[in-house]
Amino acid sequence: MNLKEWIFTTDHKRVGVLYLIGSMAAFIVAGVMALLMRIELSTLGPTITGNPSSYNVWLYAHGAMMILGFQIPALTGFFANYCIPLMIGAKDVAFPRVNALSVWLFYVGVILALLTFFIPDPPDVMWTGYPPYSTITAGNTALYSFTVLILGFASIIGGVNFLTTIVYMRAPGLTWNKLNIFVWCTLGAFVLQLIFVPVLGTAVTLISMDKYLGTHFFDPTRGGDVLTYQNLFWFYSHPAVYVIFLPFFGVLFEIVATFAKNRVFNYNAVVYGGIGGIILLSGVVWVHHLYVSGMVDWIRIGQMVTTLMISVPVGLMLIGLVGTLYKGAITFETPMLYALGVLFLFLIGGLTGIPLALPSLTLHLSETYYVVGHFHYVMAVAGTFSIFAGVYYWFPKITGRMYNEFWGKLGFWVTFVGTNIVFWTMMDIGVKGMPRRYYDYSHFSQFEGAHQLMTIGAAILGVGFAIALVNWIVGAMKGAPAGDNPWKSMSLEWTTVSPPPHGNWPSPPSVSEEWTPYAYDRR
Amino acid sequence: MNRILKHWAAAALIAVSSVAMAAGGDGQSSGQVPGSGNASTLQYLQKGQARITDPAPGWDHLWKEVLIDITVIGILFALLTAYFIWRYRRVPGGPQVGSGPKLSPAAAVGWAVIPAFVFLADDLFLAANGWVLWNKYRDVPADRLEIHLESGMYSWDYTYPNGVQTQNELIVPAGKPILLRMTSRDTLHSHFIPDFRVKEDSMPGRTTFLWFLPREAGKEHIVTCAEYCGVMHSYMAGRVIVKTPEEFKQWYEAGGAAAKKSS
Numbered sequence: 001m002n003l004k005e006w007i008f009t010t011d012h013k014r015v016g017v018l019y020l021i022g023s024m025a026a027f028i029v030a031g032v033m034a035l036l037m038r039i040e041l042s043t044l045g046p047t048i049t050g051n052p053s054s055y056n057v058w059l060y061a062h063g064a065m066m067i068l069g070f071q072i073p074a075l076t077g078f079f080a081n082y083c084i085p086l087m088i089g090a091k092d093v094a095f096p097r098v099n100a101l102s103v104w105l106f107y108v109g110v111i112l113a114l115l116t117f118f119i120p121d122p123p124d125v126m127w128t129g130y131p132p133y134s135t136i137t138a139g140n141t142a143l144y145s146f147t148v149l150i151l152g153f154a155s156i157i158g159g160v161n162f163l164t165t166i167v168y169m170r171a172p173g174l175t176w177n178k179l180n181i182f183v184w185c186t187l188g189a190f191v192l193q194l195i196f197v198p199v200l201g202t203a204v205t206l207i208s209m210d211k212y213l214g215t216h217f218f219d220p221t222r223g224g225d226v227l228t229y230q231n232l233f234w235f236y237s238h239p240a241v242y243v244i245f246l247p248f249f250g251v252l253f254e255i256v257a258t259f260a261k262n263r264v265f266n267y268n269a270v271v272y273g274g275i276g277g278i279i280l281l282s283g284v285v286w287v288h289h290l291y292v293s294g295m296v297d298w299i300r301i302g303q304m305v306t307t308l309m310i311s312v313p314v315g316l317m318l319i320g321l322v323g324t325l326y327k328g329a330i331t332f333e334t335p336m337l338y339a340l341g342v343l344f345l346f347l348i349g350g351l352t353g354i355p356l357a358l359p360s361l362t363l364h365l366s367e368t369y370y371v372v373g374h375f376h377y378v379m380a381v382a383g384t385f386s387i388f389a390g391v392y393y394w395f396p397k398i399t400g401r402m403y404n405e406f407w408g409k410l411g412f413w414v415t416f417v418g419t420n421i422v423f424w425t426m427m428d429i430g431v432k433g434m435p436r437r438y439y440d441y442s443h444f445s446q447f448e449g450a451h452q453l454m455t456i457g458a459a460i461l462g463v464g465f466a467i468a469l470v471n472w473i474v475g476a477m478k479g480a481p482a483g484d485n486p487w488k489s490m491s492l493e494w495t496t497v498s499p500p501p502h503g504n505w506p507s508p509p510s511v512s513e514e515w516t517p518y519a520y521d522r523r
Numbered sequence: 524m525n526r527i528l529k530h531w532a533a534a535a536l537i538a539v540s541s542v543a544m545a546a547g548g549d550g551q552s553s554g555q556v557p558g559s560g561n562a563s564t565l566q567y568l569q570k571g572q573a574r575i576t577d578p579a580p581g582w583d584h585l586w587k588e589v590l591i592d593i594t595v596i597g598i599l600f601a602l603l604t605a606y607f608i609w610r611y612r613r614v615p616g617g618p619q620v621g622s623g624p625k626l627s628p629a630a631a632v633g634w635a636v637i638p639a640f641v642f643l644a645d646d647l648f649l650a651a652n653g654w655v656l657w658n659k660y661r662d663v664p665a666d667r668l669e670i671h672l673e674s675g676m677y678s679w680d681y682t683y684p685n686g687v688q689t690q691n692e693l694i695v696p697a698g699k700p701i702l703l704r705m706t707s708r709d710t711l712h713s714h715f716i717p718d719f720r721v722k723e724d725s726m727p728g729r730t731t732f733l734w735f736l737p738r739e740a741g742k743e744h745i746v747t748c749a750e751y752c753g754v755m756h757s758y759m760a761g762r763v764i765v766k767t768p769e770e771f772k773q774w775y776e777a778g779g780a781a782a783k784k785s786s
Contacts, residue, residue: 052754126751132727133710133753220728226711227729260611262621269635292713292749293724294731297661301654308646315642316635322600323634325607328621332612343604351593358653360660361589363733364582364720367713367749431586433717435749438757443745520620 010096011502015103016081017398019073020391022103022110024469026069027384029114031462033062038422038458041451044442055439056124057139061116063127064144066380067240068151069110074387075247076155076193077106080162080186082394086493086500087180087517089171089509094164098157105154112147119143126437128237129204131218131229135211145208152197159190159197171492172510180491180517181257181264181271181320185250188275192239192246192282200236203229230293234286242282244379246275248386249317252339255393256324258489259336263518265323269316277313281306291362300359307357314350318343333487334408338389341416342382349378352427367437370430373423381419388415388468395472396486400498401479407471415464421457425450491517575666575700577736578659582720585656589649596645660721663734667700674705674712674725676752677759686782687775691761696771697740705731713750716763722749740767 006014036058040047049055081099085092093099116122123129124139134141166187170179207229209215216222218229257264264270287295287303321343330336352374355361365371395403429450434441441447485494496505514522613619626634670693671682681689681703695701705714705725715722719735737744748759766774 052757056751056754056756124754130711130751133751136710137753220726225728226726260621260623261613261619262623263625265623266626266631266634268631273635273639292722294726294729297657301657304653304657305646305650308650309643311642311646312639315638318600319634319638322604322607324623325604325611327623328607328611329613329618330608330611340604340608344601347597347600347604351597354593354649355586355589358585358589358649358657360578360653360656361582361586363660363722364586364717366722367715433715433745433747435715435747435757437751440757442758443747443760521622 008100010092010100012081012085012093012096012099013398013500013504015099016078016083018103019077019081019106022107023070023074023078026065026073026110026113028469030062030065030070031465033058033065035458035462037062038455040439041441042455043452044445044448045440052439053124053139056126056437057116057122059437060122060124060126060144061113064147065113067127067244068148069113071244071379071383071387072155072240073106073151075244075251075383076158076186076189077103079182079247079251079387079390079394080158080190082398083493084162084165084183084186085169086397086496086504087183087491088166088169088174089492089505089511090165090169091503091505091508093161094169095161098161102154102157102161105150105157109147109151109154112143112150115143128233129207129229130233131207131210131226134207135218141211142208145204148204149201152201155193156197159194162186162190163194171508173513173515174492174511177267177271178511178516180250181253181267182247182250184271184275185246185253188279189243189246191279192243195283196236196239199232200240203232203236206232227290227293227295230290231286234289235283238286238289239282241379242278244383245314246278248342248383248390249321251386251390251393252321252342253324254489254491255335255339255389256321257518258393258487258491259333259339260325260328260330261488261520262324262326262328263516263520265320265326266316267320267518270320274313274317274320277316278310281310281313285310288357288359288362291359292366304357304359308354310357311350311354318346318350333392334403334405334412335389335393337409337412338385338392341412342385342389345377345385345416345419346382348424349374349376349382353378365430367435368430369426369434369436372436373425373427373430376423376426381423385415385419388465391472392468393487394493395475396482397493397498397500399476399479400482401475402482402486403471403475403479407467411464411467411471413464414467415461418457418459418461418464422454422461425454425457489517490515490520575664575736576659576662577738578656579718579720579735581656581659585652588652592645592649660734663702663732664700667702667734668695669702669704672703672705672714672725673708674714674748675708676710677748677755679714679746679759679761683775683778685775685779687778688782691746693746693761693763694771694774695737695763695765696768697737697765698768700734700736702732702734705733710752711750712748712752712759715747715749716744717747718744719763724750737763737765740765740770 009015040049040055119140121138121140123141123144124137125134125141125144129144166183206217210218216224218224218226220226253264285303285307287299288307291300356365356374392408429447434444434447482498484498492509495509669684673680679691681693707725707727711724711726713722713724716735721733721735723731723733725731742765744763746761746763748756
């Protein structure tokens with residue numbers, strides 16, 4: 001282990017592992033923030049801090065770290081980097097040095113985000129950074145802007161790199177219709193990143209210009225408009241949900257197909273209907289984040305319809321996933337447990353989003369714990385479970401060793417129970433009126449019991465995740481040798497040795513006419 | 524092929540019938556006062572008198588309806604998934620690889636289009652119902668009390684038509700629709716009254732509105748800020764205090780006189 005070799009690496013697998021380490025660090029920080037918040041909310045009034053600002057900074061850090069520091073980099077940084085060249089039979093990505101630049105930028109972004117805890121006036125603008133508050137707060141909005149810009153830049157560079165790689169570097173014979181679903185999903189996610197990240201970059205740049213350079217983009221007294229920011233922000237940040245959703249669903253497809261030893265049900269519908277449909281719709285639904293923001297009525301109604309229509313592509317992907325279980329030969333190792341858990345969690349999260357598609361119901365539900373519960377189920381929890389499923393699944397490939405199956409399964413069940421305690425309760429009190437982003441809920445004292453229950457749930461959740469993290473560290477150092485293909489998967493990445501050498505294959509692989517990554521009944 | 528056609532026909536039927544239900548079923552299915560929705564607007568125009576449809580009970584009704592809808596879908600999907608997981612687990616002596624169907628082009632299209640139609644049908648059904656309720660929320664009765672709200676860090680400042688001003692206490696007469704025209708002097712705020720199932724943001728530079736119908740005199744309803752507005756966001760709260768029309772008149776006129784004197 002040579003530290004210099006790792007820092008200056010251009011090998012896509014090492015870049016991927018660096019992404020994994022950085023994003024897991026962000027996840028741990030975000031998790032600690034969540035626990036601090038839950039402890040603070042376990043009693044009415046001040047509990048561990050008397051200063052609402054501290055709570056707001058935790059809240060900001062939790063959101064920004066989870067989305068920008070953990071989920072997007074883990075899914076489009078780690079998984080894409082590690083798996084895509086292996087899955088398409090390439091020696092590396094198209095631009096390995098650009099790839100190294102992207103991971104460096106990512107680390108700069110994470111370090112900037114961590115500075116939140118060391119500077120005198122940390123940002124307290126939530127991960128959304130809405131003006132006018134973000135332009136008048138004593139908190140450091142510039143740190144927020146620069147964190148977003150740098151992480152966004154890393155993502156754009158990754159996008160260019162992976163689109164090129166997928167288009168030009170597939171192994172001979174690997175036609176588009178033989179690609180792993182994960183490769184398709186990542187392709188979709190990077191198309192979205194390339195289109196929409198610049199819009200977010202614009203929004204956060206303008207906000208800092210307003211605050212520090214004296215411009216008035218969002219200042220109505222000088223001809224600006226407050227709502228413009230919210231539109232720009234969500235024009236990116238709703239597609240960002242699919243930047244997370246697509247790759248994590250791709251991971252689920254790989255795992256479910258492997259452990260059911262089955263072909264993906266209706267591959268074409270999943271790829272062209274599901275992924276294609278999401279890309280088409282993703283840019284025209286953002287106003288559902290602005291249902292109570294004071295937008296004109298006609299656009300609220302119009303985007304109610306487009307938002308509901310998202311159920312079609314997502315439904316097709318879900319049918320593909322559940323259909324893959326049909327006539328399978330299913331085994332239940334840890335990655336599969338996590339993946340099947342996601343099926344149920346995502347079902348809850350997805351369906352509870354339907355009321356939020358209706359502007360009339362949203363007039364009561366928006367900005368309550370119902371919304372928080374919903375998006376945690378559908379994105380935070382489903383996404384995180386999928387990331388954990390994926391890390392367990394490719395663990396033997398990455399390290400060449402096996403994790404401990406008992407602790408893996410135990411970790412899953414603990415996490416699954418904790419999750420439902422926290423987020424089910426959240427949705428329940430949300431419908432009853434509990435508003436989000438509250439440091440003190442003194443005028444909703446009837447919810448104290450529910451808040452205490454959620455704090456207990458969060459502690460259970462934390463233990464569950466900790467078990468998985470320790471299991472990986474111990475497994476990577478002391479696990480039994482796993483062999484090249486412990487899951488007996490058909491997918492290309494399992495045909496090389498574990499861990500794969502620099503260049504991945506001694507001689508470039510080519511695939512036969514009848515091979516697909518899911519053709520288990522043909523061998 | 525025949526089977527596919529049959530599926531198509533079934534899906535089309537579901538789609539058509541649910542749209543029809545959504546469009547025509549409002550009056551009888553919503554459990555509202557008869558004549559609610561668009562029909563009532565017409566009647567109201569014809570008779571020249573207010574027929575007030577309170578959106579809050581409509582919210583509860585639509586919520587229940589959507590909840591049933593998503594619960595049924597959720598349970599069906601979950602049961603199917605659970606059944607597959609149990610039925611197709613790998614057992615010793617059983618098949619070691621899956622034998623999932625390789626769909627013919629027609630079947631593949633069917634398995635994409637038919638579910639898409641079913642989902643779309645449900646979407647349109649919900650959209651139609653959601654839209655009807657939305658119209659109620661945005662259709663402010665003509666016979667109303669219009670109050671101006673300026674929100675600021677961290678208070679709600681109400682100004683009545685006669686100049687009476689209150690802070691964090693919105694005093695209203697029972698049975699009269701209350702329209703708030705809202706703006707903000709600093710950051711974003713959101714005037715949320717959970718009991719009336721309504722909120723809307725206020726911001727500098729734009730005027731937004733919401734309306735609600737207080738029903739019971741003697742009741743108080745909490746008003747809370749639902750849009751993160753600054754450090755003390757969670758302490759930004761007030762009350763809607765509902766009085767009888769007589770009590771309200773007394774209070775309002777006394778306050779009005781005082782307001783005139785001071786100005």
